Amino acid sequence: MIFDRFSFLIFFIIFFGLYWNVFNKTIKMQNLLILGGSYVFYAFADWRFLFYLIGVSAFNFWLGMAMERSKKHSRLLLWLGLLQGIGGLAFVKYFNFFISSFVDLFAVVHITLNLQLINIMIPLGISFFTFRTLSYLLDIDKGKIKATTDWVNFFTYVAFFPTLISGPIDKSRTFMPQLEKARVFDYNLAVDGMRQILWGLFKKVVVANNCAKIVNDTFMDYQHLPGSTLLYGAFFYAIEIYADFSGYSDMAIGISKLLGFRVSKNFDYPFFAQNIAEYWRKWHMSLTSWLTEYVFTPLSISFRDWGKAGLCLAIIINFAIVGIWHGANMTYVLFGLLHGCYFIPLILNGTMNKKKKLIKGNVIPSLIELFNIIRTFILVMLTFVVFRADTVSQAFDYYRHLFSSSLFSMPVSLNRFALFASLLMLGIEWLGRDGEYALADFQIKWTKAMRWAIYYMIIFAIFYYAGSEQQFIYFQF
Amino acid sequence: MDRNEIFKHVNEVFIDVLDDGNIVLSEETTANDVDDWDSLNHIQLVVAIEKLFKIRFSSKEIQSWKNVGEMISCIQGKAA
Numbered sequence: 001m002i003f004d005r006f007s008f009l010i011f012f013i014i015f016f017g018l019y020w021n022v023f024n025k026t027i028k029m030q031n032l033l034i035l036g037g038s039y040v041f042y043a044f045a046d047w048r049f050l051f052y053l054i055g056v057s058a059f060n061f062w063l064g065m066a067m068e069r070s071k072k073h074s075r076l077l078l079w080l081g082l083l084q085g086i087g088g089l090a091f092v093k094y095f096n097f098f099i100s101s102f103v104d105l106f107a108v109v110h111i112t113l114n115l116q117l118i119n120i121m122i123p124l125g126i127s128f129f130t131f132r133t134l135s136y137l138l139d140i141d142k143g144k145i146k147a148t149t150d151w152v153n154f155f156t157y158v159a160f161f162p163t164l165i166s167g168p169i170d171k172s173r174t175f176m177p178q179l180e181k182a183r184v185f186d187y188n189l190a191v192d193g194m195r196q197i198l199w200g201l202f203k204k205v206v207v208a209n210n211c212a213k214i215v216n217d218t219f220m221d222y223q224h225l226p227g228s229t230l231l232y233g234a235f236f237y238a239i240e241i242y243a244d245f246s247g248y249s250d251m252a253i254g255i256s257k258l259l260g261f262r263v264s265k266n267f268d269y270p271f272f273a274q275n276i277a278e279y280w281r282k283w284h285m286s287l288t289s290w291l292t293e294y295v296f297t298p299l300s301i302s303f304r305d306w307g308k309a310g311l312c313l314a315i316i317i318n319f320a321i322v323g324i325w326h327g328a329n330m331t332y333v334l335f336g337l338l339h340g341c342y343f344i345p346l347i348l349n350g351t352m353n354k355k356k357k358l359i360k361g362n363v364i365p366s367l368i369e370l371f372n373i374i375r376t377f378i379l380v381m382l383t384f385v386v387f388r389a390d391t392v393s394q395a396f397d398y399y400r401h402l403f404s405s406s407l408f409s410m411p412v413s414l415n416r417f418a419l420f421a422s423l424l425m426l427g428i429e430w431l432g433r434d435g436e437y438a439l440a441d442f443q444i445k446w447t448k449a450m451r452w453a454i455y456y457m458i459i460f461a462i463f464y465y466a467g468s469e470q471q472f473i474y475f476q477f
Numbered sequence: 478m479d480r481n482e483i484f485k486h487v488n489e490v491f492i493d494v495l496d497d498g499n500i501v502l503s504e505e506t507t508a509n510d511v512d513d514w515d516s517l518n519h520i521q522l523v524v525a526i527e528k529l530f531k532i533r534f535s536s537k538e539i540q541s542w543k544n545v546g547e548m549i550s551c552i553q554g555k556a557a
Binding site: 142277311 | 496512513516517518519520523524536539540541
């Protein structure tokens with residue numbers, strides 16, 4: 001059951017009705033309904049792994065309490081939890097990758113290993129709910145939260161259906177307190193949520209799905225296309241992945257708001273970033289925040305005697321993890337490493353930490369801002385080629401064709417609608433960039449009549465201009 | 478070194494590292510209150526403070542501070 005499908009709409013209407021009218025008598029009932037609904041939701045998406053999800057929840061719940069009860073064994077128990085979480089994730093996602101890489105490594109020296117690849121199925125959402133349980137245990141270890149004795153709350157935190165499959169990744173200390181309080185229906189929050197869902201759906205269905213066709217065609221046939229078309233391919237892929245993932249995130253956040261929850265922000269208009277550090281403060285923020293707290297900060301503390309070199313090392317390791325988190329392919333590792341390397345000039349000249357904020361409220365960016373934005377976008381867009389490619393050699397082949405003289409020849413016919421939709425999205429997001437999401441300030445900026453005119457236009461666009469259905473890109477991670 | 482002196486020095490470190498002459502710290506100041514203070518430059522603040530006071534924090538201590546006041550108390554304990 002995916003947010004842009006009709007089946008989800010039916011499920012959610014029923015759920016919403018029950019949540020606010022039948023199960024709203026006590027906090028316990030509210031949470032039980034969410035838990036039950038989440039398991040139904042997950043079962044529809046992937047019933048085979050429901051037992052894994054429940055098992056992981058139970059194991060980590062027990063670990064949390066055990067860590068709290070026995071300070072002496074707390075560290076050991078933490079390691080057990082890390083082993084289960086990271087180990088489980090590594091096994092299902094990366095086992096074949098390790099085996100293949102191992103085999104390839106030995107092949108370089110002409111040794112043939114006969115290792116068996118296993119056909120492992122990856123539980124849906126595992127990259128996301130694993131990070132939720134890990135954050136819980138790490139926070140208990142650091143004393144940032146107390147272990148909960150309420151299993152319903154914990155299981156609900158792990159399986160919360162709006163964010164279960166592809167995030168945003170909430171840390172336990174920001175989410176669990178919300179489960180401990182009753183949710184009271186807030187009309188304004190609900191309307192805000194609906195508006196955010198509408199915008200997310202637009203981005204996914206109208207922008208991302210329409211870009212997908214060009215991108216798929218371009219990448220499939222890149223060897224026979226001029227460099228200028230390959231440039232478009234890279235551009236549209238950047239747009240596609242942003243519209244797809246931020247669209248999904250907007251829907252997840254909006255749905256959470258309809259249920260009275262505030263979950264983590266995931267995007268802050270990353271394509272308007274003026275340098276790479278700013279970009280990562282705006283792209284997939286919940287993952288960046290998670291890694292910064294649990295990986296980068298401890299690493300940078302350990303390496304602090306090595307000055308700038310230490311920071312560089314911490315960043316490179318951090319982004320290698322960002323890369324590999326996406327999946328078992330050297331393309332993702334390379335993607336991460338490239339971004340890590342992009343930081344090095346900023347670390348060396350000391351500007352990594354200086355926030356580079358855009359001037360608020362300007363309709364047109366300044367010349368310097370525009371230059372920085374375009375430069376950052378191009379750097380990022382080029383890394384998306386390797387992200388999208390099937391192999392590293394294919395990516396380099398794509399670059400080779402892109403940066404050839406055919407870059408200056410006419411591109412193959414362009415999908416004008418995809419271009420229009422992309423620019424429209426960017427334009428609306430630019431004008432709305434001071435808000436939580438592009439349409440957040442709508443209530444203030446427009447009259448009721450204007451707002452509804454725009455809502456109807458968006459709804460019309462969603463139904464009329466929907467690109468052919470594509471799975472959410474981040475479902476595979 | 479008395480607490481106020483430490484406070485003054487730490488404030489100066491913040492102004493220097495974050496390149497912002499307007500920073501005025503209080504006991505309860507946290508990273509949320511200071512515009513440019515985030516995890517990325519936190520470590521540079523720590524290093525600058527360690528160099529200035531000629532002390533060494535453990536990783537656990539660094540991650541335990543909830544506000545400037547707690548940081549100062551930690552320095553006080555070591556710089557004595």
